[in-house]
Amino acid sequence: MTTTPALPVRTRRVKTSTVVLTAVAVIVGAGFVLPAIWILIGSFRPNAEILTTMSPLSWHLVIPSEVTFENYVHLLVDSGFARALLNSFIVCIASVAIGLAMSAMAAYALAVYQFPGRNLIFAVIVISFMVPFEAIAIPLAQQFTDWGLGNTMTGLILPGVANGLAIFNLRQYFLGIPQSYREAAMIDGASEPRILFSLYARLSGPALTNSALLIFLGQWTAFLWPLLIVSDQKLQLAPVALAGTFGEHAADYGQNFAGTIVLTLVPAVSMFVLQRFFGRLSIGSGEK
Amino acid sequence: MASSTVTSEPVVAKRRRAGRRPEAGRQRPGRRQELMWAAIFLSPAIVALVVLRVVPTVGAVVQSLYKAFPGGIIPATFHGLGNYESLFADPNFVSTIVRTLVFNAIINPFQIVLALLLAVLFTQKIPAVGVWRTLVFIPITVPIVGSSIAWGAALNPEGPVNALISALGGNPQPFLTSPDQALAGIIMLASWIGIGYWMLFLISGLQAIPEELYDAAKIDRAGPIRTFFSITIPMLKRPLLFVLVADTVANFVLFVPVQLLTQGGPQNSTTLLMFDAYRTTYGYGSRNLGAAEVVILTVIMIFFVLLQFRLLREERTPR
Numbered sequence: 001m002t003t004t005p006a007l008p009v010r011t012r013r014v015k016t017s018t019v020v021l022t023a024v025a026v027i028v029g030a031g032f033v034l035p036a037i038w039i040l041i042g043s044f045r046p047n048a049e050i051l052t053t054m055s056p057l058s059w060h061l062v063i064p065s066e067v068t069f070e071n072y073v074h075l076l077v078d079s080g081f082a083r084a085l086l087n088s089f090i091v092c093i094a095s096v097a098i099g100l101a102m103s104a105m106a107a108y109a110l111a112v113y114q115f116p117g118r119n120l121i122f123a124v125i126v127i128s129f130m131v132p133f134e135a136i137a138i139p140l141a142q143q144f145t146d147w148g149l150g151n152t153m154t155g156l157i158l159p160g161v162a163n164g165l166a167i168f169n170l171r172q173y174f175l176g177i178p179q180s181y182r183e184a185a186m187i188d189g190a191s192e193p194r195i196l197f198s199l200y201a202r203l204s205g206p207a208l209t210n211s212a213l214l215i216f217l218g219q220w221t222a223f224l225w226p227l228l229i230v231s232d233q234k235l236q237l238a239p240v241a242l243a244g245t246f247g248e249h250a251a252d253y254g255q256n257f258a259g260t261i262v263l264t265l266v267p268a269v270s271m272f273v274l275q276r277f278f279g280r281l282s283i284g285s286g287e288k
Numbered sequence: 289m290a291s292s293t294v295t296s297e298p299v300v301a302k303r304r305r306a307g308r309r310p311e312a313g314r315q316r317p318g319r320r321q322e323l324m325w326a327a328i329f330l331s332p333a334i335v336a337l338v339v340l341r342v343v344p345t346v347g348a349v350v351q352s353l354y355k356a357f358p359g360g361i362i363p364a365t366f367h368g369l370g371n372y373e374s375l376f377a378d379p380n381f382v383s384t385i386v387r388t389l390v391f392n393a394i395i396n397p398f399q400i401v402l403a404l405l406l407a408v409l410f411t412q413k414i415p416a417v418g419v420w421r422t423l424v425f426i427p428i429t430v431p432i433v434g435s436s437i438a439w440g441a442a443l444n445p446e447g448p449v450n451a452l453i454s455a456l457g458g459n460p461q462p463f464l465t466s467p468d469q470a471l472a473g474i475i476m477l478a479s480w481i482g483i484g485y486w487m488l489f490l491i492s493g494l495q496a497i498p499e500e501l502y503d504a505a506k507i508d509r510a511g512p513i514r515t516f517f518s519i520t521i522p523m524l525k526r527p528l529l530f531v532l533v534a535d536t537v538a539n540f541v542l543f544v545p546v547q548l549l550t551q552g553g554p555q556n557s558t559t560l561l562m563f564d565a566y567r568t569t570y571g572y573g574s575r576n577l578g579a580a581e582v583v584i585l586t587v588i589m590i591f592f593v594l595l596q597f598r599l600l601r602e603e604r605t606p607r
Contacts, residue, residue: 010472018413018415020412022415025410028409028439032483033427038442038448042452054441054444055448057550061451078361105329105330110330113326128341128597132537134541135586135589136345137584138578139347140343142347142575162333162341223432224566243433245438246440256441259434260433264434
């Protein structure tokens with residue numbers, strides 16, 4: 001603690017800059033979160049109050065006069081949203097299951113075996129699945145309708161199972177698993193599928209979680225595809241159903257906001273569940 | 289070969305090669321079996337690739353070369369590049385292309401500059417920095433249908449954004465109802481989600497920059513601005529380029545807010561290529577013209593995705 005005359009001045013300068021930076025960080029953070037808070041609070045207040053408190057600016061914008069669940073009740077009981085949520089769940093879970101199996105198999109083949117054209121196949125698969133799906137959704141929807149897949153669960157699920165980043169992630173992870181593990185398993189007489197599903201899959205918890213999330217979120221937030229492929233309301237998925245409630249009753253913001261909160265919370269909860277599930281499967285990697 | 293062993297994970301690489309060597313002796317029968325398993329494991333992904341990507345792309349290309357007649361009784365006839373010619377002869381379509389390009393030339397730099405500034409801000413040593421950072425992430429979790437509806441309400445001429453502007457002494461704005469401001473409104477709501485999302489990538493890039501470089505800059509008495517341009521930006525080049533390309537890809541197919549809030553209007557001011565392809569195909573029922581638009585969009589996409597893939601590949605090699 002030797003004090004030089006310059007030191008106190010400098011600490012004070014650092015402190016002012018920290019104060020300014022903190023103030024900016026708080027303001028920016030508040031600015032980003034405020035619309036989300038408005039949605040959250042709006043979902044728990046009477047619908048009419050959302051409209052009356054919009055303008056002029058006052059604290060009532062985010063302070064409700066009463067807390068009510070009527071928006072959620074309307075949404076889940078009276079409209080078809082509950083059914084759409086269930087459809088979305090089925091589509092997401094099926095897509096994750098099929099997509100993970102497919103991606104893991106492809107990633108395993110591309111990580112473990114040496115064969116001519118391996119890198120080319122890898123590049124083609126990843127590049128073509130990285131072209132945003134929306135770009136070719138319209139012609140694909142026409143094909144699917146021609147094949148009789150319009151208004152079917154299969155039609156909703158299939159496009160979501162293929163995810164280039166999922167294959168990319170899993171392959172990167174598999175490349176890090178020592179070959180000696182695989183050789184040991186082969187000496188023990190394990191078949192290739194067994195090595196993949198009981199050895200590699202078990203060692204790859206985090207990569208499987210990431211890939212599952214990618215597939216899940218892709219399907220959960222899908223809007224254009226269900227809009228194109230499904231016309232039957234009974235089969236419709238939650239985002240399109242939510243957009244439908246927006247169009248139907250002009251300015252039923254309470255119900256819209258409640259739907260938005262439900263659509264937001266489900267992936268958050270699912271992420272948590274997935275992480276627990278795959279976290280348990282992972283037994284850690286590393287060769288001693 | 290020897291030079292390529294200097295990778296970020298030399299130990300793993302060496303081990304893998306060492307592990308493979310004994311296999312070489314008993315190669316013949318095992319090798320054929322390996323090829324068989326590779327084919328079996330790859331086939332679902334390849335079938336998906338063909339059915340979900342190749343078939344629709346080829347289908348769109350073929351359809352874009354035909355011309356159908358209203359009513360569908362007379363079979364479609366081969367039209368060559370006629371659909372493309374009539375698209376580019378249509379001033380509305382040309383302005384859609386120009387608008388889409390201008391939209392991307394604005395929204396991508398806008399989102400990335402702000403994402404970069406915020407990433408730098410949220411990696412400074414300030415109290416409770418994680419909390420403020422999380423607040424910026426929260427919009428990412430809101431699905432775009434929900435955020436479009438909410439921003440539609442917020443940008444209502446009698447909505448809270450105008451209330452805020454009035455409270456600050458400004459004049460209320462028409463936002464989505466004005467041809468001059470609607471696209472800016474779409475940019476705003478897309479950026480509410482996008483900035484936080486791309487910031488995630490840049491923060492992890494910033495955290496990978498060695499602390500010693502900043503210490504060295506401090507010793508050289510470089511100020512914060514000089515440090516930013518001489519150390520942060522060059523060291524962040526790869527994540528920045530990757531984010532720029534990935535953001536561009538995402539914004540070229542931005543669809544939900546346009547479909548939900550403006551339907552391309554007012555006066556076509558928010559008609560972007562993706563929405564136009566949708567409207568031409570389903571709204572106007574011109575499958576062939578719509579297919580030509582899809583092909584144009586896909587060509588642009590493939591260009592950017594190839595660029596992105598190059599950047600992803602480089603990401604794996606050591607700096």
